[in-house]
Amino acid sequence: MNIAVVGYGKMGKSIEAIAKSRGHQISFIIDQDNPEDISKISPDNTDVAIEFSQPDAALDNIITLLNQGVKTLAGTTGWLDRYEEVTQLCQEKNGTFLYASNFSVGVNLFFELNEWLAKKMSQLEGFEAAMEEIHHTEKKDAPSGTAITLSEGIMKENPTISKWVNEPSKEDGVLGIVSKREPGVPGTHTVTYASPLETIEIKHTAHDRKVFAEGVIKVAEWATNQTGILSIKDFLKNE
Numbered sequence: 001m002n003i004a005v006v007g008y009g010k011m012g013k014s015i016e017a018i019a020k021s022r023g024h025q026i027s028f029i030i031d032q033d034n035p036e037d038i039s040k041i042s043p044d045n046t047d048v049a050i051e052f053s054q055p056d057a058a059l060d061n062i063i064t065l066l067n068q069g070v071k072t073l074a075g076t077t078g079w080l081d082r083y084e085e086v087t088q089l090c091q092e093k094n095g096t097f098l099y100a101s102n103f104s105v106g107v108n109l110f111f112e113l114n115e116w117l118a119k120k121m122s123q124l125e126g127f128e129a130a131m132e133e134i135h136h137t138e139k140k141d142a143p144s145g146t147a148i149t150l151s152e153g154i155m156k157e158n159p160t161i162s163k164w165v166n167e168p169s170k171e172d173g174v175l176g177i178v179s180k181r182e183p184g185v186p187g188t189h190t191v192t193y194a195s196p197l198e199t200i201e202i203k204h205t206a207h208d209r210k211v212f213a214e215g216v217i218k219v220a221e222w223a224t225n226q227t228g229i230l231s232i233k234d235f236l237k238n239e
């Protein structure tokens with residue numbers, strides 16, 4: 001498979017290494033010193049583009065790639081308020097697009113566990129939900145995309161929680177997400193339900209960001225035979 005790596009930072013470099021180790025070729029590497037080269041990526045030279053850049057660059061890159069008819073997987077977080085525009089464009093172009101806030105298979109199981117627990121907890125009184133995410137100090141967005149997906153899962157399964165805020169919260173119906181930044185942390189997410197008498201806590205810890213890179217390459221291999229707006233849930237059904 002020919003893979004274009006769009007965004008050549010920590011993730012882009014890890015994606016390149018894992019793609020090569022699984023026998024794939026890298027058709028293009030795009031970073032902030034050659035952004036114009038994205039115009040050269042086409043279905044003739046690239047099977048899939050993998051976008052891991054930064055929040056203020058991702059939307060333009062994704063739009064360009066879809067306009068050029070390139071199958072696009074996106075992992076960049078912090079631009080999701082514009083997601084609908086992207087899915088609309090993808091449909092207009094009969095293109096292929098997948099965004100996942102987290103490409104770790106373990107985190108995607110954690111998302112399911114989170115929804116299951118949220119549903120159970122919605123039937124109990126006296127517990128307060130809270131979330132904490134910890135990432136490395138270079139991270140540009142907060143809360144993490146993963147924390148937002150976890151919050152959406154909680155709100156879907158527990159109608160008494162209607163919004164999240166990126167600070168501690170004691171307000172009824174408001175989920176507080178605390179974001180911490182510590183050197184070298186690849187990503188840790190904890191969801192807590194506390195009552196005066198007991199606490200239930202679920203936690204996922206990424207030990208190495210290779211877990212995200214391996215995940216996205218496996219999704220890319222699967223996506224070569226798929227079209228439309230894809231979801232990592234569909235990929236996991238076939239795992």
Ligand SMILES: NC(=O)c1ccc[n+]([C@@H]2O[C@H](COP(=O)([O-])OP(=O)(O)OC[C@H]3O[C@@H](n4cnc5c(N)ncnc54)[C@H](O)[C@@H]3O)[C@@H](O)[C@H]2O)c1
Nearest residue numbers: 007008009010011031032053057075076077101102103212
């Ligand atoms: N979905 C996931 O599983 C997952 C996992 C890890 C990181 N991420 C997200 O991926 C993104 C990248 O993470 P990272 O740790 O590699 O960040 P990073 O800061 O190490 O790398 C980002 C790279 O993007 C480059 N860039 C800037 N402008 C660009 C442009 N216009 N076109 C292409 N590249 C450009 C920067 O020069 C930099 O090299 C972040 O949003 C992060 O939250 C997602």
Ligand SMILES: O=C(O)C1=N[C@H](C(=O)O)CCC1
Nearest residue numbers: 077101102139144145146187
């Ligand atoms: O390193 C990052 O940045 C990460 N970003 C994603 C997020 O925001 O959830 C996934 C975990 C690592």
